[in-house]
Amino acid sequence: MIYIGIIGLGAIGQRLIKQFSEHEGVSVVAVCDQLDSLAKDTANQLGGIQFYTDYKRLIEDGKVELVYVAVPPKYHHAIVMDVLRAKKHVLCEKPLANSVEEAEEMMQAAKEAGVVHAMNFPLNYGQAAAKFAALIGEGYVGPLRRLQLTMQFPEWPRAWQKNDWVGGREQGGFVLEVGVHFIQQTLKVFGNLANIQTRLELPDDPSHCETGIIATAELADGTPVLIEGMSGMAGKEHIGFTAFGSDGVLTLENWGTLRGGKTGEPLVEMSIADVAAPRLVDELDKAVKGQAAEIYDFEVGYQSQVVLEALRK
Structure with a gap:
């Protein structure tokens, strides 16, 4: 015990x-x-x-x-x-x-x-992320062409997490709160990132966190990585972590949905029922x-x- x-x-x-x-x-x-x-x-x-x-x-x-x-x-x-x-x-x-x-x-x-x-880092213990990593390892998408993280938030902080720090620049913001999960997944599944270039959209109030980001980086083999996000916008919250390859595409959406498709075919939701995640x-x-x-x-x-x-x- x-x-x-x-x-x-x-x-x-x-x-x-x-x-x-x-x-x-x-x-x-x-x-x-x-x-x-x-x-x-x-x-x-x-x-x-x-x-x-x-x-x-x-x-x-x-x-x-x-x-x-x-x-x-x-x-x-x-x-x-x-x-x-x-x-x-x-x-x-x-x-x-x-x-x-x-x-x-x-x-x-x-x-x-x-x-x-x-x-x-809870994504490591989720079925969709586990299957994403396994399929990448099996070569589902073929040679990787691009890795992309998209984060869209109609409101930040979100309604369920309003407190005195998550919307602040010092220790809050969606890049830190949400992006860190997918940074860790990138390092785990694809390896280290280099040549990081970032452009933040920041409000006039220096105590408030970012409202947007456009960043680029590279994997060890030079494969480009794009990270983009925005808050304060129309629509629904959307988080997408997508691997574009020569043979297909895999995307982990909103934490728990996995979609995939071979080149020239539509993206379809993939079953994760068979995944025994730790x-x-x-x-x-x-x-x-x-x-x-x-x-x-x-x-x-x-x-x-x-x-x-x-x-x-």
């Missing part, structure tokens, strides 16, 4: 609680949030477990073996470094940090601590037990941060 403590109980932090609660190999034994009422209510919903408003007290709790850090990016570095100093396993939300320098320090400290260090909690359980596991560690987080900050300048 892995005993977990959760720091940060906002919309993101709450998402994994259900997965933790349903897994027989883990148990949430403590929660923490600056908002006392939220910490207390969440603790009561989990059966009256321990709750804190000071994250350091949760880290010091002798029952806690693994800490899930689900606070805004600005606070990842300080909290994660304290977890690592306590020699406890850690799961951190994306992005890893609020700068490349912070991310590098966290990566090195995690390696030296000798503990499990993992990132919550689950994050299962993989964490294996990793803590010293078994081979599919987790994405702080080195992956650091590599993603390097690209992310190049895009965000």
Whole structure:
């Protein structure tokens, strides 16, 4: 059994609680949030477990073996470094940090601590993304001609995630919040990015995040990569991650839909029912037990941060 403590109980932090609660190999034994009422209510919903408003007290709790850090990016570095100093396993939300320098320090400290260090990059545990990666590996699209990420948001922040930071320039914006998932997928499936050129559309208020991006990059073999996005527009939210090849096209749409087609044929939705994707909690359980596991560690987080900050300048 892995005993977990959760720091940060906002919309993101709450998402994994259900997965933790349903897994027989883990148990949430403590929660923490600056908002006392939220910490207390969440603790009561989990059966009256321990709750804190000071994250350091949760880290010091002798029952806690693994800490899930689900606070805004600005606070990842300080909290994660304290977890690592306590020699406890850690799961951190994306992005890893609020700068490349912070991310590098966290990566090195995690390696030296000798503990499990993992990132919550949920696309890796989704059926559509898993099949996308498998088909690319099998050569479905043939020689790659272009890789493209498109992000369109009628409103940013979206209605369900309005808070005091996700729309800010320092630690928010859709390039950071959404783009980082597909940066990580690009590095995983296609390899490193180079020659990053970016043009951001920024509002007059310097505290507000980007409203648009057009960026280009290259894979190691020179294949062009296009990243474009915009917020404040008509229509519905749309996110597309598309590989254009000589033999066909594959596109991962809106996180969970996969479409594909051979050259000259229409794009059609592809079944993902046959895909047995891993689950994050299962993989964490294996990793803590010293078994081979599919987790994405702080080195992956650091590599993603390097690209992310190049895009965000």
